[in-house]
Amino acid sequence: MNAYVLTALGRIKWAFNTIGAYPVFLSAFIGGVYGALTTKEISWVILTCMMFFALVERFYRQQKAHIEKRSQGERKQSFIKSAFISNLGHQLIILDEFKYNGVLFKVIAFYEIPIAQTIAGPLCPRCHHRLTERLRIRFFVLTDITLHCCCGFSYASKHTIIELVKEVETHKNLI
Known part of the structure; x- marks a missing residue:
């Protein structure tokens, strides 16, 4: 890998750790929509679709973890x-x-x-x-x-x- 790719991956990792997955996916999705509308290239459309599905998958997993946590609460033994x-x-x-x-x-x-x-x-x-x-x-x-x-x-x-x-x-x- 070249230095540019390593730097970009490092910044993405920093963004995930700092602000979380939703803002990163959402900003990449918005950037993909903007790029697809302005340049009319297929790579921007692919980025937009990937980020949309990443947002959906992340939200689904969060909801699944939340409902499982609700169902596995502990009840005191009387x-x-x-x-x-x-x-x-x-x-x-x-x-x-x-x-x-x-x-x-x-x-x-x-x-x-x-x-x-x-x-x-x-x-x-x-x-x-x-x-x-x-x-x-x-x-x-x-x-x-x-x-x-x-x-x-x-x-x-x-x-x-x-x-x-x-x-x-x-x-x-x-x-």
């Missing part, structure tokens, strides 16, 4: 789950059963202490089994979060399972 796992002989009772955001939740407590301890859910409103989520990104920012059950029930939600559980825990003062 005392009731610890007691149930350790099999201390406590009996559980359901204090309340309610629908929130189209799915079913149950408030659970100990039989000996009938005060709300934790929630179970989200559950299927038809068969009361636990729901799973499917994340999909369509086009740019259109994210689909679908909650599925083994009985065939599916529900399009704006929130992930972790976000639903945290909202219900906050609403029922279980945090």
